[in-house]
Amino acid sequence: MADTTRAVAPPATDRTQGFQAGPLGRLGVWVATHARVVIVAWILVVVGLGFFAPRVEASLSGAGWQAEGSQSVAARQVAGKHFGGDDSAAIQVVVRSDGDVLQGKGAAALREATAILQRDHRIARVVQPQPGMTISRDRHTAILIAGAGADTNEMVKAATDLKGPLERLDSNGVQVTPTGASMLWSDFNAANLSAMMKSEMLSWPITLAILVLAFGALVAAGLPLVLTLSGLLASAGSLVLINSLVPVSIWAMNFAMMFALALGIDYALFLVVRYRAARIGHDAPRETAIAQTMDTAGKAVLLSGLTVLVSLSAVLLVPSPAFRSMAGGIMLSVVFVLAATLTLLPLVLFTLDRRIDKLSLPWVHSGEHRSPRFARWGERLWRQPLLFGGAALVILLALAAPITGLRTAMPSIKVLPDHSAARVGYDRVQAAFGPGAPGTLQILTDSTDTAIAVHTLRHDPGIAGVMPPQTAADGSKWVLLQAVPRVDPSDPALAHTVGRLRVELPSGTLVGGAAVENLDLKSQLDRSTPIVIAVVLGLGFLLLLIALQAPLIALLGTLASLLSTAAAFGVARLIFQDGLGSGLLHFEPQGFLDAWAPVFFFAMIFAIAMDYTVFLLASAKEHWEESGDAREAMVGAVAHSGRVIFAAGAVMVAVFFTFALSGPLPPKEMGVILGFAVLLDAFLVRLVLLPVLLRLTGRAAWWSPRLLQRVLPSIRFAHH
Incomplete structure (x- = not known):
């Protein structure tokens, strides 16, 4: 054995003679x-x-781009279970009309889009446009919410299958564009x-x-x-x-x-x-x-x-x-x-x-x-x-x-080509409802804490607006609040808003949404x-x-x-x-x-x-x-x-x-x-x-x- 302070150099051997396979x-x-x-x-x-x-x-x-065990994933699971799939995986269908979107061709497009969505078994329920929530102030834009009736991976496949039929509803004066996290993926x-x-x-x-x-x-x-x-x-x-x-x-x-x-x-x-x-x-x-x-x-x-x-x-x-x-x-x-x-x-x-x-x-x-x-x-x-x-x-x-x-x-919406449905719909939602609308936060809280949660959201400097509370249809304790941030979902300021809300909202409240899942x-x-x-x-x-x-x-x-x-x-x-x-x-x-x-x-x-x-x-x-x-x-x-x-x-x-x-x-x-x-x-x-x-x-x-x-x-x- 060679001295332990020196390198070990084995003796040279012939390359061609006496070969034994290892x-x-x-x-x-x-x-x-x-x-x-x-x-x-x-x-x-x-x-x-x-x-x-x-x-x-x-x-x-x-899909699958999520942090397992995070608060946002928990919020999505609660929203999916108790609110008809109205969670971050839901598909949003943006209908924009030159006139009143609830009249004439706009109303017809909304009816046809609803029928297409309801025929897909992966859609839990279709929520019609709501004043003050998913109908723009000028009444030119409305959003149908197609609740997720399957996991996030299946919802991406559903978005792929539904995109063509929905986009074919376009006509003179009416544009129909699906968007949301599932459509983005x-x-x-x-x-x-x-x-x-x-x-x-x-x-x-x-x-x-x-x-x-x-x-x-x-x-x-x-x-x-x-x-x-x-x-x-x-x-x-x-x-x-x-x-x-x-x-x-x-x-x-x-x-x-x-x-x-x-x-x-x-x-x-x-x-x-x-x-x-x-x-x-x-x-x-x-x-x-x-x-x-x-x-x-x-x-x-x-x-x-x-x-x-x-x-x-x-x-x-x-x-x-x-x-x-x-x-x-x-x-x-x-x-x-x-x-x-x-x-x-x-x-x-x-x-x-x-x-x-x-x-x-x-x-x-x-x-x-x-x-x-x-x-x-x-x-x-x-x-x-x-x-x-x-x-x-x-x-x-x-x-x-x-x-x-x-x-x-x-990644922000910029990773998508300009002509993609999710990006076009994203831009139309921003134009009609404000820069933070595509990154709407979903807050799940106990019904006994609703008033405190609403007050906290309305007085937070990072929140532009709060939609009316939604109670769970199955009678559970949960209440769903949707809050629109003031900034684009890719703006670093959104992380500060989410962090602040998680501290100030009542204990047990979950803050989620597609943008929060990214955060x-x-x-x-x-x-x-x-x-x-x-x-x-x-x-x-x-x-x-x-x-x-x-x-x-x-x-x-x-x-x-x-x-x-x-x-x-x-x-x-x-x-x-x-x-x-x-x-x-x-x-x-x-x-x-x-x-x-x-x-x-x-x-x-x-x-x-x-x-x-x-x-x-x-x-x-x-x-x-x-x-x-x-x-x-x-x-x-x-x-x-x-x-x-x-x-x-x-x-x-x-x-x-x-x-x-x-x-x-x-x-x-x-x-x-x-x-x-x-x-x-x-x-x-x-x-x-x-x-x-x-x-x-x-x-x-x-x-x-x-x-x-x-x-x-x-x-x-x-x-x-």
Whole structure:
């Protein structure tokens, strides 16, 4: 045993003689030599689950953006149960007439809209326009309230189904427009789906072109698409089945599509390059080549996949159905892609063997694992670490600096296209009833406290008006008060009004409404974000420590991921909060970043960053185990993994940036933030800063105390 104050450097071993396969190597050989069993199993999985995949868009839900256990959710539940569904999920139908809306064509439109609503089983009851409440002072605008007779997810689907028939009631002099929170999510999901499809159409040709350049052959370039398609079909079908038990957000599938594509390419690149090197570069037998590939690149892929899963699992700590289902959907896609990489891909490689280089580019050297170009780059970093490392650090810190002024809030109506029904109806409600009318508060109080509650509301400086109290039709103790704020629902002043009312209203009173649900979710996200970040960092470090068994480089690798994340959010602040480049990207700045972005995107960015970290450091550890030389560990890692990281990063950047070119604001935020994060992480952190840290720490990077060696399982990356 080496002295505990020095790095442990195992003796060098021959790469081609005396090779003994490890567990993953034996798995690779087994699947390669049991083709029929593996193929039948994957056909059953893909076909069986893929049968349900076409129903994914219609089955998955669009709501769930709420803080479980919050006062606003409790208010919605009480209003839904005791007041005929007149809660935040109710659909509002705005009827505007050039004349008196209760006469002539306006009255006819109200009758027809009522009939349409009453025919839908998801509508509990239809409340007719009430003077002083839902009829404007000029009598040109009236609002029908379609009470929610189902949960929020079903109400979004109801809004989608009802929108067309209601809008067709438009005639000369009368406009009929559905709006409300359920309609907002319906319109947003439709716009988001259109944007996702457009982005996918843009990204696939770019992705294929980069893959051809990266793999150097059309056949090899198609392998990641096999993994991606298998993973997507299986995960889509699984989400449909899970949705029959627990509501799953449609965003789960959207994010799963991106991650399945990105990780499928990453993992396939790593394994294909390594197999080529073993089989074609060193002329190893097929079984040996598969075993070596799985014991080295396969092990790195497995650890990378586990790191991604662990990072995303921290999002499950946020008590919001939408967040949990999105994280779960991505994790499910990762599991399927990982399974396909470790079982299906070895079989494909073994079967195609040298035919993976069919239709190759003339300059491709398919057996080349150690890239001469990246080897020269590694040597340059070794000679001038402070110059290149310092430059990368300055760039990252400069881009991260704006994060100190970052503001967050829940999405405003501006995330919808101008022509969407929910936004048009929103604007008409504001024009007829005041700026705060779309964010009307719902106050549920005990009947004995009604007078005090009304007095409090009427004398609050943030309330423009209070509608007459409504008693529960079922005779319960509850009374519903609806209060119109003075400000737009996205105005920060509304949060102060809600906070003040919750203190001053009688004990037991519930303050809710769609706008308040957003505020409560924002508060929950503010509380959860530090916890999620701490858990992600802690678990990420622990996994790297177990994989590398070197505390110093595991810590530095984890902390380096924070730099690219902070820089990406610094750029996001300049673009989405300050409006830099808004004309180029065609969006209307909200003056803040959507509140769900920090917690969710941090987990996603960290997962991708650690993906590259594992690839680089696993290669470095392999070279260290074989040579015991710090220089060879650093330069060899860059030479062997640099090309894969570069190509995979280029594909991810291309995929993510296509989402910045189309659709509503949230997908643009996703595309820009993730695109910049990958760009900075792959090309500045993993290919410059982390190798420089290996150079500066030298042998200390791989130091491992005796106690740690005894506690941790033995994981080696060099093959013997």
